[in-house]
Amino acid sequence: TTGIDNAFGEVLPALENTEFIAAEALINATIRTGELMLLVSMDHVDDGMTDDCIDLSLGRASGVPMLGTDEAFLPGQTLARDSSFDNAIVTNTAVVDGVAVGSPITATIPIQILDAAIEFEILDGAVRLEQHEDGLASGVFAGGLDIATIINVVANEGVAQELKDLLSSVLYVVADLAPDESGECQQLSITFEYTATPVYLFAEE
Known part of the structure; x- marks a missing residue:
C-alpha cells in the first residue's frame, strides 16, 4: 500500500482491554530501563544534511541510560552497541x-507480555x-509482522489462553x-x- 500503515494499532485497544498488555506503556518502560534502545545512524557521510550516497543503519544500544x-534521554551520553543485535543496513x-x-x-x-519476553x-x-x-531527530520505523509466527510464539511462551484466543481471532481480520x-x-x-537523542558509542573492540 502507499504511505504508512499501522494495522497493529487497531489491535492495541482490544489487547489493553484484556489487562494483559499495555503496549505503549510497556515499550516506553523498556526504553527507559535500557532494554530497548534503537540506534538509527548514517555512515559514509560527507554532508549530514544533503548527501546522495550514504548508508543508513538500524541497531541497538546496551547499557543503563541517563x-x-x-x-527523557539526556543528550550526549555514551552507550555501547549491542553486539547481540544484527544491525540492519541499507x-x-x-x-x-x-x-x-x-x-x-x-x-x-522485544515486547513484554506479563512474564513473557517475546521478540517479534x-x-x-x-x-x-x-x-x-536543535540536534534532535524524529522519524518512523515500519514493517510487517507475520501472523502465524506471532500466534506460534505466544503459544510457546505460556501466555494466558484468553490472550491467545484474542490474537487468533483478531489478527487475521x-x-x-x-x-x-x-x-x-x-x-x-x-x-x-x-x-531520538544524539549519543556517543564506545569504540568496538
Missing part, C-alpha cells in the same frame, strides 16, 4: 535536507530519519500485508514513531 527529570541511499529513508530493513523488537521480527521494513536544527494465493493477508503492518 534520564532527565522528565524521564547501503547507497541518500539524505536530502536532513531526511534519510532506507528500506528494506528486517529487525527484531519486523519484515520488509523501512526507517525514516529526520534531523532537526485486520491483516493488511502479504496476501496468499486466496487473497488472505498473512502479515500485519506495524509502525513506530520515535524521537
